[in-house]
Amino acid sequence: MPGSPGSSPARRGAAALAPLATVAAAHIAPAATWLPVVRRLGLTRLAGVGRPDHVALTFDDGPDPASTPSFLEALDSLGIRATFFVLGDSVVRHPALAQETVRRGHELAVHGWSHNRPWFPDPAGDVRALRRAIGALRDVTGRRPLWYRPPYGILTSGRWAAAHAAGLRTVLWTAWGRDWTTRATPESVRSTVMADLRGGGTVLLHDTDRMSAPGCWRAALGALPAIVSGCREAGLSIGPLAEHGTALAARG
Numbered sequence: 001m002p003g004s005p006g007s008s009p010a011r012r013g014a015a016a017l018a019p020l021a022t023v024a025a026a027h028i029a030p031a032a033t034w035l036p037v038v039r040r041l042g043l044t045r046l047a048g049v050g051r052p053d054h055v056a057l058t059f060d061d062g063p064d065p066a067s068t069p070s071f072l073e074a075l076d077s078l079g080i081r082a083t084f085f086v087l088g089d090s091v092v093r094h095p096a097l098a099q100e101t102v103r104r105g106h107e108l109a110v111h112g113w114s115h116n117r118p119w120f121p122d123p124a125g126d127v128r129a130l131r132r133a134i135g136a137l138r139d140v141t142g143r144r145p146l147w148y149r150p151p152y153g154i155l156t157s158g159r160w161a162a163a164h165a166a167g168l169r170t171v172l173w174t175a176w177g178r179d180w181t182t183r184a185t186p187e188s189v190r191s192t193v194m195a196d197l198r199g200g201g202t203v204l205l206h207d208t209d210r211m212s213a214p215g216c217w218r219a220a221l222g223a224l225p226a227i228v229s230g231c232r233e234a235g236l237s238i239g240p241l242a243e244h245g246t247a248l249a250a251r252g
């Protein structure tokens, strides 16, 4: 999940950094990319803006045998394929589910090895964790991932550099459903997503409650039909990042 309700990453980051040295502040400063206004102003590529007639649908934090299969069924029935930003430690625990996700035409991408916060600069650790996650995805699915999204959307310079060196394109999002909160409902998720969604946008949802309020994935699942029909009524097609028209040649 990208953050906790009522407490922005920037605020929590500032509070945590107060006793630390300047080097730590410089390290975590790129977390400002999390802020929607910053992304809208100048980081459209990082936010995952693609071709204007298309919306990329993405799910974070899986795979989770308790919830991901329900999303696979729902996406099948809606005729939609998506991108799943998975955790390496979950992929190796649930390889059959990762394989089934790919078999159904979805795309796996890297959310990290585990869902940790980058409190201190650790560029070598960032490289190791990312390589480990890429290796797990490749071993389990036979495919090399293309995309990276850091846990909590906190993109440090070390994580960005590690992803870039590994040939992954970092993608955040343009619209989210706040589906990780205890108060989330299918209608709240739908209205939150659609308020920010435009052609070319990238939607962030979660196919598990592993990192968030128990059972909250049901709100995201329940919102899917209305989000899909809303996009279709607006003349927008929906699919994975691989079909979003973001040029891999311009990786960053």
Ligand SMILES: [Zn+2]
Residues within 6 Å of the ligand: 001, 002, 060, 061, 111, 115, 150, 151, 152, 211
């Ligand atoms: Zn996450």
